[in-house]
Amino acid sequence: MNEEVMLPGLSSEFNEKFAALVRDKNFSGLINAKELEKLFNLTPNKEDEILIELLKFYENYAKTEVSNFKVSAVAKGVSGNLYFGCNVEFEHEALNYSIHAEQFAIINAFNHKERGITKLAVNYIPCALCRQVMMELNTSDKIKILLPENRKFSINELYPDPFSPDDLGIENKLLGHNACNMQFLSESCNDDFLLKSALSAAENSYAPYSKNYCGLAVKTDDGEIYNGGVIENVSFSITFSPLIPIIVKLINRKQNYSKIIKAAYVETTGSIASPRNLTFSLLKTIAPEVEIITAESSLVIS
Numbered sequence: 170m171n172e173e174v175m176l177p178g179l180s181s182e183f184n185e186k187f188a189a190l191v192r193d194k195n196f197s198g199l200i201n202a203k204e205l206e207k208l209f210n211l212t213p214n215k216e217d218e219i220l221i222e223l224l225k226f227y228e229n230y231a232k233t234e235v236s237n238f239k240v241s242a243v244a245k246g247v248s249g250n251l252y253f254g255c256n257v258e259f260e261h262e263a264l265n266y267s268i269h270a271e272q273f274a275i276i277n278a279f280n281h282k283e284r285g286i287t288k289l290a291v292n293y294i295p296c297a298l299c300r301q302v303m304m305e306l307n308t309s310d311k312i313k314i315l316l317p318e319n320r321k322f323s324i325n326e327l328y329p330d331p332f333s334p335d336d337l338g339i340e341n342k343l344l345g346h347n348a349c350n351m352q353f354l355s356e357s358c359n360d361d362f363l364l365k366s367a368l369s370a371a372e373n374s375y376a377p378y379s380k381n382y383c384g385l386a387v388k389t390d391d392g393e394i395y396n397g398g399v400i401e402n403v404s405f406s407i408t409f410s411p412l413i414p415i416i417v418k419l420i421n422r423k424q425n426y427s428k429i430i431k432a433a434y435v436e437t438t439g440s441i442a443s444p445r446n447l448t449f450s451l452l453k454t455i456a457p458e459v460e461i462i463t464a465e466s467s468l469v470i471s
């Protein structure tokens with residue numbers, strides 16, 4: 170067995186099945202509920218212990234060119250699915266773009282249309298930003314945060330007296346939000362597959378504050394398409410541009426950013442706020458040759 174997926178605290182049967190799952194060519198950073206249940210039956214350890222042990226796996230995915238400080242996380246969804254996360258830094262770019270492991274796991278769940286998170290295990294105490302990101306979740310009052318050495322917290326313990334989406338009157342919080350229905354201003358955009366993929370990401374984005382439902386789709390040099398929607402936060406400044414969910418998808422598939430050759434960006438016409446410049450700035454650093462096309466859309470009110 171390859172050492173990179175060896176989890177010494179769990180049974181050899183577990184390790185064997187786990188290695189097969191994560192080495193599958195279709196592995197995309199999650200283990201679905203059905204597989205997870207079978208997997209957990211292969212070791213005598215309790216679920217919380219298994220989640221902590223699983224953290225060792227995604228440390229290998231972390232991109233820490235600046236800090237060399239590897240953090241990993243796993244989030245369990247209300248569906249029973251398990252989503253992995255690791256921290257990501259971008260060489261030659263502002264530290265502001267960095268993705269923390271807890272954020273990665275939550276974005277991973279968002280990408281897979283998970284409807285809530287019940288547990289989040291992480292190998293270091295969550296920073297204040299991650300506590301704010303967790304506060305955005307529809308399950309923030311129920312989520313259990315697990316740390317090594319059997320330390321367990323509620324979000325209320327880590328972040329008492331929070332500034333939350335409630336303060337801005339938001340009811341449908343992150344992962345509990347509904348997709349919207351959008352159409353291009355120009356009908357001809359429907360002929361472009363990449364723009365359509367970006368529109369689909371925009372429809373599934375989380376933009377309760379600006380109402381700028383926006384999405385990005387990228388094409389890699391092997392013809393694969395990845396899309397992502399914006400994820401806003403009540404703090405505004407911890408909003409993830411639509412490129413960040415795509416970065417999460419690429420890392421889950423062990424793909425290189427430099428493989429991106431084309432991108433399509435779609436945003437809601439007339440919006441008062443936009444992550445457009447932020448998105449393009451990072452995109453041009455990680456994929457300097459990228460060709461970018463854009464389009465505007467509007468909500469379809471039914």
Ligand SMILES: [Zn+2]
Pocket residue numbers: 269270271295296297298299300
């Ligand atoms: Zn953090």
